[in-house]
Amino acid sequence: MQFLHCQGLKPLNQDLTPLEEALCHSSTGKARNHEKLEFLGDAVLRLACAEFLDRHNPQLAVGERSHLRGQLVSDRWLAELAELLELKALIQQGPCALGDIAAQATIGAECCEALIGAIYQCWGGSNGGLDVVREWLAPHWQRSCLALEADPNLNNWKSALQEWSQAALGELPDYQSEERNPSHGNPERFFSRVFLKQKLYGQGLGPARRDAEQQAAKAALAKIKPQLR
Template identity: 60%
Template sequence: MTPQRRRQLLAFLDSLGLGAASGFLPTDPGDAATALATLDEALTHSSTGLHRHHDRLEFLGDAVLRLAAAEFLGRHHPSLSVGDTSSLRAQLVSDRWLNDLAVAIDLEPRLLLGPMAAGDQAGRSTVRAECCEALVGAIYTLGGGAQGGLGVVQRWLSPHWQRSAAELLADPLRHNWKSALQEWSQGQGQGLPTYSCRERSRVHGDPERFECRVLAAGLSGEGRGGSRREAEQQAARAALAALELRPARGC
């Protein structure tokens, strides 16, 4: 590892509140070098072709993230039903949330990318989410793994989750517009909404790769997203927004 990369990683840990003053890194120079190598692995995308890259730690980070989020919700929102907890956790561990976190902590300048990933602007959000999840795995590992790593991850992520959970809980639909539209349509005796989607581009990671239109009990809406599901959610959101603008009967 070059001295410049070492300084960059140390500065990044400082920005996360995991610098020297936190006691996160070992004091022994050899152990500290090993720890920084683990962090470097998490921030090295597989597109570089290097032997050590983010995949292994991303796999670990996925499991850690779900457990940490479940414990966070159990501690801070114990009154939620199991169904609501599951729905909220899905939002707090999603690729979209991980990408938002990566942007908030300014992760991208610390990533090592191969030429293809570096030139693929449409897929950059996916890369950020993947490496952010690998970062979770690295912090868990360096925090002690099964002997304390989960607590370190929770302390780091808790402020971010608190903000996101407050925003989601303030939305009665929890950003799940498809379910809300389905319930409304069935309540009108009109059955299920119908969705028609088309692929606008074949670029992996394009945030507007799919376009969707929904029809439900006289309502319609259109939306775009990086996946069919996201495009359907945005179409349902547009239809519900149109419903809110409808004049009340008798007006």
């Protein structure tokens, strides 16, 4: 497991129980599970990200840093990291949770955040643990920052479209969505269209209604891109 090495650094705490707890979801019913470490990981993640931005993006104003940090510590970002690290195969889950395909992204995000808390503990806690977490996550944050530079509205296309439509047209986007496949987790389960001034501006597919709406908003933003300059 690549995260155990943290770029060659050995744990100061030889008791790696926190790592096991982080990857034991509360749905198992076990007393020692991910929840407490998730609470710790949330605080560690935010502070480590703030330090990362201070080092790598010192030119950003406070408001810009806050917005960027929100992207880099979001549940979506954690779920993507969990998928990249292939944590699903390592997470202990109860039967109901394991059978809930729609919940897997949330479970991955929760345990990934708990894992951050566990790494903080095992690599020294207040005596260096934060540095290790930041060093471990830095390459992932750098990759995400590059993606956000290419598309500042990444994963937030609905909000961007709403801001533009209110300012330019004086109205909110109108989304019309339908379920096309009842199978949970199907990437094309929902189909959504977005209208402005009763005119179709974009459409998209997604495993959830909000995902399909985001894709429709993304398509709409691409259509109005010349007007955004």
